[in-house]
Amino acid sequence: QKEVEQNSGPLSVPEGAIASLNCTYSDRGSQSFFWYRQYSGKSPELIMFIYSNGDKEDGRFTAQLNKASQYVSLLIRDSQPSDSATYLCAVTSYQKVTFGTGTKLQVIP
């Protein structure tokens, strides 16, 4: 069973701080890596994807990928209360997609 693991949280950070979310995966053949945000009762929506080692930045969000360590992370700078949600890590291997169980983030005003 190919696995994607995330700490379920909740991860609590004060407003304005950096939130760091982590994800590890077991399949070395994994090709693409996604971070989705899901508000309670809503469907997941994409924040970022990354498929090369290193960092990828988009506004307040930075995704980091280390394939040797089988590790992908998401940093959220200047965290806002509206960032409070569950963050899902997804990993693809050819056509199959495996999600982690998600990390709940709480940004405290």
Place this chain on the structure above:
Amino acid sequence: EAQVTQNPRYLITVTGKKLTVTCSQNMNHEYMSWYRQDPGLGLRQIYYSMNVEVTDKGDVPEGYKVSRKEKRNFPLILESPSPNQTSLYFCASSLGPRDSSFTDTQYFGPGTRLTVL
């Protein structure tokens, strides 16, 4: 508006009564997929489809069927629902794989909350 639609949004049914959850996308996407989401287990892939008449099993296909007769539609069929299929179901679509990689973003429908009594 580009979107993935699912119907019904909420459904309460009884054990053994066949049901179909419809999924439709208007983005001309090749790839479509069904997931179920359960507390503590996250999103798990049930079936996916690369294109018309091409479907394959995900991680939890038991008790489900799918078909892909048209590019835009990907219905999920529960021939004989059981209480352990009570869950939140999401349909998703994406452009599809490029060569041997799969880098496309998935767009999710609003979800169908199914209760099987």
